[in-house]
Amino acid sequence: MKEIVLKASVKSSVFVGEGAFHRCVPALLKGQKNFLLTDSNVYELYGGLISSVFGNTPLYVLPAGEENKNFSELGNILTAMTEAGLLRTSCLFAMGGGVVGDIGGLAAGLYMRGIRCVQIPTTVLAQVDSSVGGKTAIDMNNIKNVVGMFYQPQTVVVDPLFLRTLPVRELKCGLGEIVKYAALSAEIYKEVLKHIDNLFDLSFLEEITKLCIDHKANVVRKDERETGLRKSLNMGHTLGHALELYDKKLSHGEYVLIGLWYETCVAQAMGLCKQEYGDTLKALARKVVGGIPAVTEAAIGGARMDKKNESAGTVTFIAPISKGIFDTVKLPYEEYVSRILEAAKEAEC
């Protein structure tokens, strides 16, 4: 088990590796009133483990799914927390994927103006990305993550134990973020290419998770509030989010990979990204997704609304340049669309 310390506005410890759950959680439960938030799928799979470790800790089981990362469920969680008689010294444990982590982190930040929060991520995406860095949120009015706050967890416990029950779709989702990290870090890039034929193996995922968390922790240490460097973690997300909003058929990570594939094409066409390097990244994305769909002008539309955009009528995205090097690119919306549509000729239907 490895400990990664993230010193941002407050200090967070991330314990990562086999056995982390059983080694850390019983100790973290001692000394205060606790509350557990999980979701219906995790509870069904791990109910026995939960009762053996959490005993009679009050809990709220969120119905699984992004559609429940909403204001009404946030209210239900906060109501359950008041009913459990939590105090300012209490601690909320959020055990589940990114949905539980995001809404649970927000509930912890709001309750009595902030109680301690321990994140126990159980999906690849949550382990490599969402549980670390303190972004919490709910969706509202069909806008993702529009209400939220930066609220760092006290501790994050990352145990590969939970990955064994994940369906392939969720593994692909997490791999989307892992390939994104590969495009940001030369070290992760090298490791991912070394394991190109066993990207779905749990032993690979366990090792790469440590590197991804290290990378994210370094970025968050330097830019907790996403005013600069942290925006790089959105590589592939400008087009990815637009496509995700437009048709919700694939997982978040798959849309990120499709976004990365297209935006790499654009960076290559603009002469920013080294051709061979870009081709390798695109091959990686294609390998995980299994095929890059041709996008339409209507599907790209959401990029106009991306949070990274700095002025109306422009689109900002993070372009890969060469190993571990990336840049922020700003294009007029029309040019962005025409360059993406040009790249779509290389994609497949």
Ligand SMILES: NC(=O)c1ccc[n+]([C@@H]2O[C@H](COP(=O)([O-])OP(=O)(O)OC[C@H]3O[C@@H](n4cnc5c(N)ncnc54)[C@H](O)[C@@H]3O)[C@@H](O)[C@H]2O)c1
């Ligand atoms: N806070 C951040 O920095 C950040 C970063 C990236 C994504 N996110 C958010 O994360 C969310 C997506 O996270 P996610 O992909 O983990 O989705 P999720 O939480 O919906 O989990 C995906 C599915 O896997 C199930 N599941 C969870 N653990 C399991 C396990 N061990 N075995 C079997 N099934 C399991 C869940 O019940 C759910 O059905 C989105 O809401 C996104 O906005 C947040």
